[in-house]
């Protein structure tokens with residue numbers, strides 16, 4: 001074999017090896033890591049798909065809301081993609097609810113509830129593999145601490161009665177409160193138009209207040 005041919009063969013060989021290694025790589029991992037039911041605190045979720053912010057301010061809940069106060073909710077990108085295509089939450093869906101305090105009640109735009117600081121973190125995961133006995137295969141976690149000043153590094157799933165039961169009874173769509181997340185309810189199985197801006201008809205029931 002000539003030197004040139006030898007060099008060519010070794011390049012082809014290296015390419016084939018790289019292809020083999022790629023084929024053997026594990027399928028893209030989920031956005032969470034669970035060991036014996038214990039969930040490691042997920043990271044990176046502020047770069048997922050943001051679906052909405054319910055707000056239960058302390059001052060409308062006897063001074064102490066169960067989940068204070070703004071709840072910024074995110075879904076992992078793979079599950080969002082599946083949702084807009086099929087209208088279903090796939091095996092492996094994770095939703096994060098990040099708690100944010102009310103920082104101010106007035107701004108130059110008017111009176112209201114404005115976001116302050118991060119004060120807690122909750123999560124729910126749908127997995128038949130990990131939670132075969134939970135209704136809907138959804139398990140619920142909290143990394144929040146009592147004084148809302150730190151986050152736990154890991155969390156155990158709550159007993160079914162603590163969280164799952166209320167989600168089962170009152171959430172609109174497969175244990176998720178999509179009735180409060182227009183990004184999910186309006187985007188269900190809507191494909192590309194779920195991403196926003198594709199429709200001119202907002203298709204809502206909003207009533208414009210009277211006045212000038």
Ligand code: HEC
Nearest residue numbers: 054071095097122123124140141142162163166175176177
């Ligand atoms: C009494 C009913 C009730 C109970 C009990 C409850 N939740 Fe929820 N949860 C809600 C409602 C309503 C929402 C949506 C509105 C909001 O965030 O205020 C929600 C939203 C969520 C979300 C965002 C994704 C979704 O499913 O909509 C997570 C995560 C969550 N809850 C975690 C928990 C955890 C963890 C517990 C148990 C410690 C728990 N919940 C117990 C009513 C409940």
